[in-house]
Amino acid sequence: MTLFQKTVVSLYRMLASIILVGVLAAALGYFATIIIYTINREWVAPIILTKSSARVMATGAEAFRARQAVSALEVSRDSLRLEISLQERQQAELRNLLGRFKQAQQVEQRASTDLAGRLGSLQGAHRSHNRQADQLNAASRAMQITIEKDLKAGLITKETAIRSMAQIISMDGAATDSRLNTVKLDEQVRELQDGIRTIEGGAQSTRALESVSRLSALEKELAETEILLLKNRADLQNKTVEFEKLQAIVKTVEATPYFRIAQGETESAPFAFVPYENERAAEVGEEVYSCWAKVIFCSRVGTVTWVGSDEERGFHPVFQRDIRGFLVQLELDEPNAAKDQVLYLGSAPIWL
Missing domain, CATH: 1.20.5 (Single alpha-helices involved in coiled-coils or other helix-helix interfaces)
Structure with missing residues (x-):
């Protein structure tokens, strides 16, 4: 080779x-x-939320409508409270007036009964006097005939006859007055008795009926006031329950990260998805770390400023599956760290 x-x-x-x-x-x-x-139980997946996000805009609109409904209910509830206060005052005044009216009516009834009794005892005396007066009148008419005969016969002088006739006429007038007083007395007793029977439920005296009618009108007005008062109290209770429910809805909406962005001053803000298995690391003030290649050469890039409570859905960056968790808001010294696939809370992963 x-x-x-x-x-x-x-x-x-x-x-x-x-x-x-x-x-x-x-x-x-x-x-x-x-x-x-x-x-590792400290990793989170960063996300960036913006005001133009559909969910952020929808949350802002929902919060606005809920606040409007709360304000309208508050005005309606305050108006009902004022109306109920006025009706309670009217109810107290009507009850007081009705009590006084009934008391006065009872006093008048007792006084009328007493007066009718006393006048009734006088009626007998008047009728006795009238009978005596009738007897005197009969004797006077007989005497008048005798005087006329004596005057014609020349037994008495004209002057004596005139004086005698004047006395007879005076006695006749007194008898007439006595009968007239008896009639008036009878009428007074009748009116008193009719009034008493009318107050007790009859219908003999128009004057007493007017009093009964006024009493009935007061009772009707009081009943109408009490019915309206019950209705308004029920409406107030319903509106109070509705108000509390709407306030709870507003608080729930305002507790979401989407509302924080919708009401915030910036157009966007960094958040992070925290799976439930890592929730112990999610605390306000916890430091945030960014790592090269997800796990090495880590450095501190910010802190956690807010922790949410609503459940969100996320995607595992390694195992590629859906996971459940919640969002936290971050304050990053290096804004580009929000574009990383993962960040870590509290410390770098394991010993790296």
């Missing part, structure tokens, strides 16, 4: 060795990467 041939064979052997070492190194690196991602 010539020297040239020997050289060619050596070069082939060296190239084969290099290829073999490369293949072995690649396989070793692949298996090392698999082992690292199987053991």
Whole structure:
């Protein structure tokens, strides 16, 4: 074998060795990467969210609508509270007025009953006086005839006859007045008794019916106020529950990373997907590391500033499968680190 041939064979052997070492190194690196991602619990997958993202825009719009609904409900709830306060005051005033009205009605009824009793006892005396007056009137008419006969016969003077006739006329007028007073007294007693019976449920006195009607109107107004008050209280309770639910929705929406971007000042911000198996590493203030070739030559590039709670779906960078987790927001000193396939929280992977 010539020297040239020997050289060619050596070069082939060296190239084969290099290829073999490369293949072995690649396989070793692949298996090392698999082992690292199987053991390591600090890796995260960075993502960049922007204001123009469809999900960010939809979240911002949803939060805006929810806030509008909360504001409208708050105004409606405050209005209901004011209305209920006024109705409660009206209810108290109507109850007070109704109580006073009933009390006054009872006082008047007792007074009317007492007065009717006393007037009733006077009715007997008046009728007795009237009978006596009728008897006197009958005697006066007989005397009047006698006076006229005596005057014609010249037994008495004209002046005496006139005085006697005046006395008779006066007695007759007194008897008439007494009968008239008896009629008035009877009417007063009747009115009092009719009023008492009307208040007790009858229908004999229009004046008493007016009083009963006013009482009924007050009771109706009070009932309507109480019904409206119950309705408004139920509406207030429903609106309060709805308000609390909407507030919870607003808080839920505002707790998402998409809302943070929608309301933020920057057009984009770096986040990272954290699988559930790595959630222990996700804490505010935790340092963020970036590595060359995913696992070596690592350096600190930022910190975690916010940790989310909503579940998100991600894709494993090595095993190529769907995984579940959540998002954290990052503050990066080197913005380009957000374009890496993976980052690490807390420290570099294993001993590298």
